[in-house]
Structure formats: C-alpha cells, structure tokens
Amino acid sequence: PVVGTARPHESAHLHVAGAAPYVDDIAEVQGTLHAALGLSPVAHGRLLGIDLDTLRAQPGVVAVFSAADIPGANECGPIVHDDPILADGVLHYLGQPVFAVIATDRLAARRAAALAKQVIRHEALPPVLTALDGHAKQQYVVPPMHLKRGDASAALAASEQRVSGSFSLGGQEQFYLEGQISYAIPQEDGGLLVHCSTQHPTEMQHTVAHALKLGAHRVQVVCRRMGGGFGGKESQSALFACVAALAAAKLKRPVKLRPDRDDDMLITGRRHGFEFQWEVGHDAEGRITGVEIDLVANAGFSADLSPPVMTRALCHFDNAYWLPAVAAHGYCARTNTQSNTAFRGFGGPQGALAIEMILDDVARGLGKDPLDVRRANFYGTSECNVTPYGQVVRDNIIEPLVARLEESCDYRARRTQIAAFNATSPVLKRGLALTPVKFGISFNVAHFNQAGALVHVYTDGTILANHGGTEMGQGLNTKVAMVVAHELGVRLDRVRVTATDTHKVANTSATAASTGSDLNGKAAQDAAKQIKHRLAGFAAGKHGGAVEDVRFGNDRVLVNGLSVPFDELVQQAYFARVQLWSDGFYATPGLHWDREKLQGNPFFYFAYGAACSEVVIDTLSGEWKLTRADVLHDVGQSLNPAIDIGQVEGAFIQGMGWLTTEELWWHPQSGKLMTHAPSTYKIPTANDCPADFRVALYDTQNPADTIHRSKAVGEPPLLLPFSVFLAIRDAVSAVGDHKVNPPLRAPSTPEAILDAVDAVRAATAEA
C-alpha cells in the first residue's frame, strides 16, 4: 500500500539541497526588466500627483506606471473589489503601492522607488489606526454580521451567574520565507505567462486579465511551489502579478517584481487582530446558559477576505461547545492599515480563542479546574449537538479524544505538582492548560469546494499528475501522487506531480481552507480511476476473465490468473489505441450556506484535536518557557502520517508564535507599521520548540466519505497552542488570588505578562 504510509515530501531532497526552484530561481529570459513599487508615505491622504519625470530621470529607469496606465480595472480585490492595484485619488495606508518603477536591474528600480516620499504630492488626512477607533466611527468594510440562536439576552437575564470580560488579540504576519513575487513574460499575440508565487493561480489569471482587458485564455499563471503561503498568497499575490503583467504587457519585455521583506510587510495584510467584549451566563457547574459577544476585527483599508474571515470567526466561536443561546456580532472595522487577509485558520482561531478565554474566566470564578468546565460544555453526540449556525455535529469525538490526552499527559497529577511548586516558588510560576479544537472543513463559500485534475500515463508506465491545488510546503503534491499511485497499484516513484498551471486545469479554487488534499486528492483519484477502468477493460479483453476481477497492485496487473507488469500492460494498451490519460473532477457534496442568515451546512465534517501545555514564567522579567506540550490530533485515516505530524507540529509552533512573541506595532501618530522586518517582529524558531514535545495522531476513519477517509490537516492544529497561552495565563494567576482573571493580552510578550502580573497583584491586594 502507498496511502497511509510515511513518505518523504516529494521535494524534500531538493529542499535540503537548495535545488528546488522558486520563482526567483527561474533562469531569467534575455531582456528581463525589474520592477519596484513606490509606497504611500502617509497612512491617509488625498493623492494630488506624482512627479513622474523625476522618477523617469533616475539611472536605469525604463518606465514608470501609475493607476492611469492600467488599461482595464484598477482593482485586485477578491470579493468586494475595493482594492486598487495602484493608488488612485486616495492614499489608504502607509505602504500602499502608488507607482511602479521599471528598470534594467532590481537595485535601480528600488533606488528610484525609494524616492516615493519626494515625488508623491499629497494632502494628509487624519488616519484611523485601530479596530476600536474604526468601530467607534461605525466605519466598516462590509455591514456587521450577526450569528444568533435563541434569545441570548433573556438567557443572560435568567442565568444563575453572569460574568463579563474583554480580550485584545493581535494579528500575525504570515512570514512565508519566500516573499511575494511575480515574473511576467510576454507570449505571442498579446498573451502573457506569469510565474507567480500564489495559492490561487486561477484568481491571478482572472485579475491580470481584468486589469489588462484580456480574455482569460491569454493569461497563463504557473506556480511550481511556494516557499510558504499560509494564507498570505491567497488573494494578496494579485497586486504583484498585476504590476508585473502590466509592465510586461506595456513594454513587451519580461518583468519581474520581487519586493524585499520590509516592503512586503508594509504592503500586504495579515491575520486580523480582534477585540472581544462579552457577557456570559452560566450555572454552578460552569455550563454556559447564554452568551453575547462583540467581535471587532481590524480589516484594514479594504474588504479583501474579511467577510469570509469574519464568517469563519463567528462559526468557530462555539469551538467544541454547546451554546444554548448565543448572540455573536461581527464587525470588520475599516482602518488606514494594510488590508488583512487569510492566515492559517482564517478567523477560526480568533473566534475559538474567545470562547476559551470565556470558559477560563468562568472556571476561575467558580474555583474549578478549567478542564472540568470545558468538559461540562462539550457538544453531545445525540443531543446538544447543533451549532449556532444550524449544522448538526455528527462526527463528535471530542470527549474520548480529550479523555485520552488527559490520561496520557498525566494532567491531574501534574496539576497537583504545579500547585505545590507554585506554593513555594515566589518568582518562577508554573502553569498548565488543556484545550480542545473543533474545526469545520470546507470553504464557507460553497462553490469553491470543487477541484480538477489531469493524469497522464506514458507508454513507459511513468505517470504525470497535475491538479488545481498549489504546493506551499504542506505536502499536497506528495499526497496527490500517493493517491494516484495507490489507485493504479504502482510504485510511488512512477508518479510525478508537475507545476500548477492554469493552462492545464481550469477554474480552480485557492489552495486554502485546508481542503487541498480533500479536493484535489479526490479529483486525481477520479482521473486515475478512469484510466484504471480502461486498462482493466483492455486487460480482460486481451487476456480473458471478467473486468471486475482485474486487480492492480505491486506494480503489476493481475488478470485471469496472469500477472502482467504495469508498464507492459500500458505499452500493450497504447498499441491497442486505449486512452491512457484522463481528467478528473470532484465537488464536495451536501454543502449549503445562507450568507444573509449565517445558517446552513457549511462544513463537510469537523477535524478535532487537543493539546496540553505546561509553561514556567519568570514574574520579574516576564520571560517564559514552554517546558512540555502533549498533542493528540485527529486527521482521520492519515494519508501520510509523516507529513501530517509535520503539519501538526508546524501549526502548533506557528500558532504559539502568534499568541506569544509576534507583536505587530503601528506608530500611533504616523500609522507606520514599525515591526516590518525580523529585526523587530519575532517569529518562533527551532529553539522555541519545547524540549518535551509529544505529538500523536488520533487514529480513526473520517465518517465522511473523504479521500481514503482522511481529514484535512493544514489549519486545525493552529488552534492547539491556545493551551500555551492559557497555561501562561494560569501561571500569571498564581501570583495572586486565584479568582482574579489575569487581564493578559495576546501576544503575551514579556511586557504583557508583566502587566498582567501587576494587575493580578493589585486586584489581589484590593480584595
């Protein structure tokens, strides 16, 4: 068998040898020019003009383009279409691209673009820089969204106990190691080939075509691999594709645009920071009876993907819990900052962390172990199993999964040991938390849940597979190759997966929402099945026996008692003029969603998981360390456990970075993002992995009919490190009265930890 076995990433040998080509490694076509973007020097202003002549006079400069040069639509936004490619009339944020300089080399282009401050004439306007300021002004990128079940205020009024609280949660930079990049090469008769580091080649194709007033059939977008996307290249690769394509089309020369890291961070958006404010009612066991919450997201200057991000935040506020009465209000505040976008989890982590904070507060108020309060609120399996958006949770395994982790991580004994340690340790305090994850799988926009594939069997028995998904390091191509090899019963090394190419598979969806292998795996399987059926028919016709009895496996085909090597059969089939290649298609069944009412069946199934983290904090310096993490994560029947464990570990550490060290800071006056490079923005490194890191997969079949009963793995484990943040909060609470809820903001940097320590001490002294 191939499926279900641990196999290395299809490009692992190239990755480690530095031999895996990314867009910037493609040999440059003769005559290639380089672009750089001139950025808005102010957070908000009226654009009065650009001194283009100064720019054109700079050494090496070949051309300068601004909004007026775009022949088609000056927009590259995915949903609302309110994202200009180049600023026109209004400067929306500090860092917004205003013009593009095209020069003979990259440095010359960058030198000229750096004159932005001198050449952009503008009139400054007052900026709005925070979500709460935008909310106070009722300035939103889309109308507020309300997810309701029952009468939350009546339920609150009737509750035995009520608590209110608030929480400030920062955003997160994707920090893909390969930055945004596009390389556009003119083709014959007005066509364009665009190599683009993107999760969404089809959308790049359409956006470029729209901006250049071309038919989509003239634009070919290719992506062999990305050095990470993490959501940051779902929509926001478009600006770079459009600028490179515009310049290439205008100048009839190849043009490459590769912003450096600082510009990338100043131009593009990231995970939405959220501000939460809630009121919750509960009983003596900590069971929630009603909850009302405001979720205010910093959308940035435009809509981008904020509407579906907020939808997913609202649809994950329940996390793993039955909430009998809910009113959740989602506001996407418009601010003069980068437009925020997809990032692993797509709003889900923000929504789910809010309920975890609430349950943490409820438990503290009752003097109960938070795990007991969590458990008291878990969804049931036959009752209390309907989400606030109306979907029945049919595959609930949270109870047995958490029970297994609780036991294997020795939760109760460690809880006691930690309390004993804290009682005698005045400076260092330990903390522990165990948190569950439930994550809905499917795009919450139903029509995106489709995929296509193309499988070619060559006459020597080697196989080339192509599909609509993109490879960003997550191992999608490896999984698709495994599915194809498995279906045809051949050795994995017979199968190669090639670059994603809009000329091969059309009308694809973004590789996002963790659906890559679910969708493209099924589509590739469909293609392989068709070839297999044709081969089986041919084999039975040639060698006798029933078609249904033909078996594929071990690189051979068993027909009528005869074992024929796969490549031999293929060769014979070719001479008999059998079609040895096929397309394949898949659309996820059973999905529906009412966007107005926020009700329906948006998810094919749920993925589950749980993690337990133990930390130690230094209450004098605010430093902390994750000493142990235990993870149990559900990927259904794993297609490739090695890749899945890699995804779980990576997501855990990435989510931990979001909640602890990665702090975004905009200058409160100028609105400049000051943390625009790794010098000031700290992502976790290998050294931040806990010394004791125990990651296991919860081995069950997906009850939904997914590809080999596996489950999506990309995003759900990003929610596991909630346990790290809540363990830090648990440790902070040990400095004072255990009933005081530490007002710990995220990320819990040393400063945030010290602020929370001070606040707990002050509240304790007061009490």
Ligand code: MTE
């Ligand atoms: N893993 C790596 N190595 N690099 C990435 O960019 N992106 C994540 C996740 N895992 C990412 C990753 C995100 S945001 C998503 S949606 C999924 O992979 C997308 O791929 P999949 O659907 O094939 O899992």
Ligand code: LUZ
């Ligand atoms: N929905 C979703 C989406 O759940 N995840 C996504 O990545 C996405 N992208 C675009 C539109 N809806």
Ligand code: MOS
């Ligand atoms: Mo992932 S945020 O859906 O690209």
